[in-house]
Amino acid sequence: MTATMLAGRLDLRSGGFAVEEVPVPHPGPGQVRVKVKAAGICLSDVHLIDGSLKPGRTTLDKVTLGHETAGVVDAIGPDVPAGWTEGRRVLLQAGERCGACADCVRFAPCRSVLTRGVDYDGGWAEFALASHHTLVVLPDDLPFEQAAVIPDAVSTPWAAITATGQVRPARPAGVWGVGGLGAHAVQLLRLAGAAPVVAVDPLEAARERALDLGADLALDPADPDVRGRILAATSGAGLDLALDTAGVPAVREQAVRCLGHGGRLVVVGLGPAPLTVSDGIAFSYREQRILGHYGSAPAHVDELVTLARLHRLDLGRSVSATLPLAEAATGVERLQKKEGNPVRLILTP
The missing domain is CATH 3.90.180.10 (Medium-chain alcohol dehydrogenases, catalytic domain)
Known part of the structure; x- marks a missing residue:
């Protein structure tokens, strides 16, 4: 049987x-x-x-x-x-x-x-x-x-931040969408030394969670001055790194506008809609980049297990x-x- x-x-x-x-x-x-x-x-x-x-x-x-x-x-x-x-x-x-x-x-x-x-x-x-x-x-x-x-919910943003996005310490970074991937991205950006860390989410509870997890600033994407507030928080520089964990075209458009010179948008969230940039001249002049990202390598999972074992990651x-x-x-x-x-x-x- x-x-x-x-x-x-x-x-x-x-x-x-x-x-x-x-x-x-x-x-x-x-x-x-x-x-x-x-x-x-x-x-x-x-x-x-x-x-x-x-x-x-x-x-x-x-x-x-x-x-x-x-x-x-x-x-x-x-x-x-x-x-x-x-x-x-x-x-x-x-x-x-x-x-x-x-x-x-x-x-x-x-x-x-x-x-x-x-x-x-x-x-x-x-x-x-x-x-x-x-x-x-x-x-x-x-x-x-x-x-x-750890495999995916944590390792995917970790790989997006450290490998694809090439995070740099003391440089500003932002996360659009503070759900399963984004909540971990906020923690991991802080762990990697990004500063300040900005979180953007339409839900008030998600913004509160982002601040609790270590974000320095949490914004509603419907705020008409999202870009201005990010520029103010970064001394006018804009973001060095932005993560789209939502996979939504409007998110990408807003995130690109908040990038500084040489800034990078990493598309983490999967979505079928076309990738577009409304202001191609500004995008090229500022030498910005949009990078696709999927999953993680085995080594990223090993790293995170080590960080959790040593109580560096909660x-x-x-x-x-x-x-x-x-x-x-x-x-x-x-x-x-x-x-x-x-x-x-x-x-x-």
């Missing part, structure tokens, strides 16, 4: 989502099975369910969602290095190398990374399979609920609520409607 488990499954043909009974998976060569303790609900999951984001690499008819996953090693397949043992506390990288592209063959960084919970089954389940090289050891004092959000305020796996659809709806202004909602199988 085959053992079964609950899993949050998206039908890629019909677009329907449901928590279903499916067989418990068995680890193959190089894989371990992880008993999931916590899995984050991301806005990308919402977009997958509403159809505005389409998986581009999978051949599956259905996929288990969830790319933010932490748990305990439950079973070990063949050809897994001896250092991995049952009972080990781990989080899972949000994706893995494709193993087939020219860069993978040359052992260079993969340019066709497969995303967990998008291109293959993810962590919205009681058990999840993971290639051993995607496992990251968790310190004993880091709760699973906090650890689960993720205690990242978990807004936990829900049973069976209530995944409710969690998706709450995030979509921004009920309670969540940073991250966590499923606990």
